[in-house]
Structure formats: structure tokens, C-alpha cells
Amino acid sequence: MRPTVHWDKDKVVMIDQRKLPQEEVYVECRDYREVAEAIEKMAIRGAPAIGVAAAFGLALGMLRVEKRERLDQEFDQIYQRLRRTRPTARNLFWALERMKAAFDRNRHLGLVQLKERLVKEALAIEKEDVEANRKIGFWGEQLIKDGDSILTHCNAGALATAGYGTALGIIRAAVEAGKRVQVYADETRPFLQGARLTCWELEKEHIPVVLIIDSTAGYLMQKNMISLVITGADRIVQNGDSANKIGTYTVAVLAKEHGVPFYVAAPFSTVDFTTHDGSSIPIEERDPQEIREVGGKCLAPPGVKALNPAFDVTPARYISAIVTEKGIARPPYHRSLERLRLK
Numbered sequence: 197m198r199p200t201v202h203w204d205k206d207k208v209v210m211i212d213q214r215k216l217p218q219e220e221v222y223v224e225c226r227d228y229r230e231v232a233e234a235i236e237k238m239a240i241r242g243a244p245a246i247g248v249a250a251a252f253g254l255a256l257g258m259l260r261v262e263k264r265e266r267l268d269q270e271f272d273q274i275y276q277r278l279r280r281t282r283p284t285a286r287n288l289f290w291a292l293e294r295m296k297a298a299f300d301r302n303r304h305l306g307l308v309q310l311k312e313r314l315v316k317e318a319l320a321i322e323k324e325d326v327e328a329n330r331k332i333g334f335w336g337e338q339l340i341k342d343g344d345s346i347l348t349h350c351n352a353g354a355l356a357t358a359g360y361g362t363a364l365g366i367i368r369a370a371v372e373a374g375k376r377v378q379v380y381a382d383e384t385r386p387f388l389q390g391a392r393l394t395c396w397e398l399e400k401e402h403i404p405v406v407l408i409i410d411s412t413a414g415y416l417m418q419k420n421m422i423s424l425v426i427t428g429a430d431r432i433v434q435n436g437d438s439a440n441k442i443g444t445y446t447v448a449v450l451a452k453e454h455g456v457p458f459y460v461a462a463p464f465s466t467v468d469f470t471t472h473d474g475s476s477i478p479i480e481e482r483d484p485q486e487i488r489e490v491g492g493k494c495l496a497p498p499g500v501k502a503l504n505p506a507f508d509v510t511p512a513r514y515i516s517a518i519v520t521e522k523g524i525a526r527p528p529y530h531r532s533l534e535r536l537r538l539k
């Protein structure tokens with residue numbers, strides 16, 4: 197598989213995740229506005245992948261700047277446009293802030309060199325994300341036993357990151373360590389990240405996966421068919437509350453009821469240390485039309501009111517551990533996350 201998103205001289209190339217698994221086509225962005233639109237319309241999605249795409253988008257936008265006196269104005273315009281794309285994924289803001297720091301550090305340089313530094317920074321963000329995911333895999337696979345059945349929600353795989361994945365990275369690492377696993381993938385209405393993307397990724401690598409509808413999770417837990425749950429996260433805050441794809445909270449509550457461990461896997465770029473608890477995490481509301489229709493066909497009465505929050509927040513008390521690239525955080529998270537951050 198080519199990388200989810202990559203830099204190609206003077207363009208940003210990404211696999212179009214709206215078309216998978218039927219078609220494997222790539223979107224080529226030559227303008228930062230196209231990158232912003234690709235994020236908004238979910239050609240690219242998944243918190244770390246959104247962050248990498250935004251960093252590339254910013255570098256791409258700055259390539260077009262020709263007048264030094266317009267440098268700050270142009271940077272700010274591109275930066276603000278990319279920030280407005282999706283509100284919940286912490287990685288988006290983290291990556292843009294990192295690009296801004298690189299801009300401020302190198303602004304004394306000539307235009308050509310400054311542009312080179314911005315491209316270099318975006319490439320470093322991409323590379324470090326894959327490295328972080330490998331480390332998450334290293335720590336996380338220790339939580340998996342041979343023969344385990346693992347439930348996952350949404351897609352926290354290679355497609356959602358610069359490569360390898362977080363939740364699916366752990367599963368990949370367990371398989372690489374010789375463990376046999378059975379994955380259950382929630383379909384994840386309405387965008388069907390589980391059905392379309394997680395199943396596609398795992399099948400490609402011959403990792404056993406069974407697709408279920410979102411409401412089947414409780415039934416499987418009741419029948420002792422799930423050993424553990426692993427999901428990704430879009431934003432984790434100081435006390436460990438974690439935002440992830442809508443429906444994650446439901447799975448976490450079910451897991452607690454059935455004594456099934458519930459793990460969250462994410463790099464530190466997902467952790468928002470400025471926010472104390474999950475109540476102030478911004479939750480994206482998407483177009484209600486997304487849930488009235490399936491595969492472009494309207495199945496509900498066309499004008500019916502519909503509510504489409506894209507994420508929910510799982511309170512820390514439902515989370516058995518948070519797996520990061522620096523190790524595994526256990527409750528209380530305000531202490532364990534801070535300790536790992538300083539490591």
C-alpha cells in the first residue's frame with residue numbers, strides 16, 4: 197500500500213478514503229485550499245493523518261508565496277483555513293502549531309530556505325508519526341494474549357495515520373510477535389470506517405477480521421466473545437477523558453459492564469494538556485444528510501430531522517489504560533500522562 201498521505205515535490209498526494217474499498221484512487225492537491233477541502237470532506241481522515249495532511253498543506257501553501265512583505269499575512273491565512281477544517285482532532289492543531297513554531301524559528305532566512313525548512317518540518321511530522329505508531333505497537337502488544345478476540349471501533353489503522361496505525365498498529369505488532377488474534381470490526385455508521393477501511397486494511401494483511409454492525413458489540417460481550425477492546429482517539433485530555441468516533445462511549449460502557457478491558461491507543465500529539473476534562477472538547481457536528489443516506493441513497497424520509505455528532509467522549513473511568521509511544525498510562529491519568537510526557 198502506498199502511504200495514506202505523502203509529499204511529492206510540489207503537491208500533496210492522498211488516498212481517497214471515501215472511495216475505499218471499491219476504488220483505490222489518489223487525490224493530488226496542488227493548493228492548500230484543496231488540502232483543506234480534502235480534510236473537511238474526509239478524503240483523508242483519522243486524527244494523526246489529518247495532522248500530517250495539514251502540515252503538508254501549510255508547507256504547500258507557503259511554496260506559492262513570492263513577496264516577502266506578504267509572508268505573515270499569507271502564513272496566517274493558510275494557517276487559519278486549515279485550522280477550520282475539523283474541530284475535534286487534537287493532532288490537527290498540534291501539527292499546525294508545530295509548523296508555526298518552525299516558521300517563527302526560520303523567518304530570518306531567505307524565502308527559498310524558509311520554504312525548504314517548512315517542507316522539512318512537515319516531513320519530520322510524517323516520519324515521527326510512523327515511529328510513534330511502531331512504539332505504540334511495541335507497548336500495546338504486551339496487553340494481548342495468544343488467541344485473544346479484539347473489538348475495535350472506527351479505523352485507527354495505517355489509513356488514519358502516516359502509517360502502521362495506533363489501535364491496528366497494536367494488533368499488527370501482536371501478529372508480528374506470532375500471536376493469533378481474531379478482530380471484530382464495528383461497521384461505524386455513518387461513514388463506515390470499520391466496514392470499509394478497517395476490514396480492507398486487515399484483509400490485505402490476512403489478519404482475521406469479522407465485520408459486525410455497531411449494535412452487535414453488547415451481544416458478543418454477553419457471550420464472552422470479546423477479550424479486549426482497543427480504539428484510537430481524536431483528543432485525550434489531562435484527566436484521561438478521550439474523544440473518539442461516535443459510538444466509542446457506548447462500547448466502553450458495555451466493556452465495563454462485562455469486565456472487558458477497554459484500551460485507548462494514541463500518540464502524544466493527540467493529548468491536549470491544556471484541557472482538564474472531556475466536557476470542553478469540541479465535538480464536530482456533521483451534515484445530517486450523511487445519516488439519512490447509505491451509499492448515496494436516501495433511506496430515511498428525505499426531510500426528516502437528523503442529528504450527526506461525529507465523536508463522543510469516553511470518561512476516563514471506563515478506560516483501563518492509554519497506550520502511547522512512551523509507554524502505557526494507567527489511572528489516575530493526570531499523573532501517568534504527565535509522567536510519560538516528561539520521559
Ligand code: MRU
Pocket residue numbers: 241242243244285349350351352353356357361362363387389427428429430440441442506
Ligand atoms: O471522523 P474520522 O474518521 O476522522 O474519525 C476517526 C477516529 O475517530 C479515529 O478513531 C481517531 O482519529 C484515531 S485514528 C488513529
